[in-house]
Amino acid sequence: MLYGSMTSDSAPSRVGFIVGKNVGNAVTRNLVKRRLRHASAEWVAAHPHGYDVVVRALPPAADSDWPALQKDFTSCLAAVARRLERSDAPGREGRVS
DSSP, X not given: OEEXXXXXXXXXXEEEEEEOGGGOSHHHHHHHHHHHHHHHHHHHHHXXXXXXXXXXXXXXXXXXXXXXXXXHHHHHHHHHHHHHHHHOSTTOEEEEO
């Protein structure tokens, strides 16, 4: 699940993560966070300004392999970015499940 909002064009893009205990034990949660962090770094490099995004990892993320997790992450992030760009107003929020 992703939540996002647009910031001013001069503000750097930021991505935060919520990986609860329902995802798995500490080793599994850290693996999911590392994978999501890597996927988000690629996205932030392409969109360095104007977005604040929060990623909430759901329990199925623990069983996902890297390509599936990366594909889900990028498609959800693209959907949030499209919604935010359509709203075209800083501070507006978008959400994708």
